[in-house]
Amino acid sequence: MLKKYSLLWFPRNMYPRAGETVVVTAAAGATGSHVGQIAKIKGCKVIGIAGSDEKGKWLVDELGFDHFIDYKTADVDKALTDVAPEGVDCYFDNVGGEISSTILRHMNHFGRISICGAISGYNEDEVQASTVQWSAIANELKMEGFVVTRWIDRWNEGIQQNIKWIKEGKLKYKETVTEGFENVFTAFIDMLKGRNIGKAIVKV
Numbered sequence: 001m002l003k004k005y006s007l008l009w010f011p012r013n014m015y016p017r018a019g020e021t022v023v024v025t026a027a028a029g030a031t032g033s034h035v036g037q038i039a040k041i042k043g044c045k046v047i048g049i050a051g052s053d054e055k056g057k058w059l060v061d062e063l064g065f066d067h068f069i070d071y072k073t074a075d076v077d078k079a080l081t082d083v084a085p086e087g088v089d090c091y092f093d094n095v096g097g098e099i100s101s102t103i104l105r106h107m108n109h110f111g112r113i114s115i116c117g118a119i120s121g122y123n124e125d126e127v128q129a130s131t132v133q134w135s136a137i138a139n140e141l142k143m144e145g146f147v148v149t150r151w152i153d154r155w156n157e158g159i160q161q162n163i164k165w166i167k168e169g170k171l172k173y174k175e176t177v178t179e180g181f182e183n184v185f186t187a188f189i190d191m192l193k194g195r196n197i198g199k200a201i202v203k204v
């Protein structure tokens with residue numbers, strides 16, 4: 001039965017693995033309390049974030065969560081650093097907003113985020129509520145960050161392919177060249193202000 005539920009709550013490829021650190025928001029709610037317990041069953045370290053000491057006591061003393069953070073009284077950023085210095089591998093997001101932005105800053109490399117809800121924004125007007133969570137939930141999106149060096153072993157292959165496309169006229173490029181080292185600062189500010197087209201280059 002629990003296995004079935006774990007498939008229900010954790011989207012595919014998001015399952016928490018034994019030994020990982022999992023954070024869940026609205027942790028004492030219907031969804032959060034269930035999710036946190038499944039993560040414990042899977043052998044994870046689980047940190048629940050909720051809005052009262054009474055809820056925290058239930059999570060830790062009865063449900064077996066490892067830690068609890070009261071987001072109404074604690075500095076979530078500092079508290080997370082204290083209880084999860086190793087970083088967060090999986091975040092189950094029920095609330096969105098500021099708390100989620102803070103938790104995201106604690107994520108480990110290749111961490112996974114299940115965006116379930118964004119309750120912190122449900123009373124906001126349309127503009128404020130248009131956070132990333134809304135679109136992700138409604139359209140069931142998957143997002144993945146990357147750092148270009150992940151493909152460092154294919155660097156030369158990339159350069160060769162681009163050269164080929166340029167020679168074939170399929171790929172075009174532009175450069176905005178500033179002459180003189182003494183103009184580095186101006187060139188940099190110009191780039192930040194969007195005055196360059198294509199790559200901004202300083203020729204010294």
Ligand SMILES: NC(=O)c1ccc[n+]([C@@H]2O[C@H](COP(=O)([O-])OP(=O)(O)OC[C@H]3O[C@@H](n4cnc5c(N)ncnc54)[C@H](OP(=O)(O)O)[C@@H]3O)[C@@H](O)[C@H]2O)c1
Nearest residue numbers: 026029030031032049050051052094095116117118119120
């Ligand atoms: N994607 C889906 O298919 C799906 C399905 C069901 C539910 N959901 C979503 O999952 C989330 C949990 O739903 P649920 O039905 O299980 O409700 P719930 O967690 O039982 O109740 C909501 C809890 O959210 C917390 N909360 C309210 N305002 C908050 C805020 N501004 N910041 C942080 N926490 C706040 C409150 O607890 P505190 O005391 O901790 O503030 C409240 O008890 C909701 O966002 C819901 O919309 C999504």
